[in-house]
Amino acid sequence: MSVPDDRKYLETHEWFQVDGDIVTMGITQFAASELTDITYVDVPKVGTHFSAGDVVGEIESVKATGEMYTPVAGEVVEVNEALADHPEYINDDAFETGWMIRIRADDLGPLEKLLTAEQYEASIS
Numbered sequence: 001m002s003v004p005d006d007r008k009y010l011e012t013h014e015w016f017q018v019d020g021d022i023v024t025m026g027i028t029q030f031a032a033s034e035l036t037d038i039t040y041v042d043v044p045k046v047g048t049h050f051s052a053g054d055v056v057g058e059i060e061s062v063k064a065t066g067e068m069y070t071p072v073a074g075e076v077v078e079v080n081e082a083l084a085d086h087p088e089y090i091n092d093d094a095f096e097t098g099w100m101i102r103i104r105a106d107d108l109g110p111l112e113k114l115l116t117a118e119q120y121e122a123s124i125s
Helices: 027-037 090-092 108-113 116-125
Strands: 012-018 020-025 039-044 055-061 065-069 075-079 101-105
Touching: 020 055, 020 065, 027 090, 039 090, 055 101
Parallel strands: none
Antiparallel strands: 012 020, 020 101, 039 055, 055 065, 075 101
């Protein structure tokens, strides 16, 4: 399984891709595979503000329920509306079509402490 090197990772299997002050978030393909068939995704409304460390989403599958955390504080500026009807997009392509939310970060600094793709790959090997 390939882990894109253009983003940062948490050991809890979330990924974060930065574009300016916007951080796109999702769960990794490893996490999606472990959950198996994803049946429901709960994401916040646009305009919701989160603090670093908050739960920003929930992923339900036939096997388990998982939460997605944010390492940065900020306001939700976009959600992947397609996941409401097609949660399987996360199973199909967790790193692209399966993204979950975009946050305008108050401070990108906390992302510097996250795992690189190489470090994340080593943690799941």
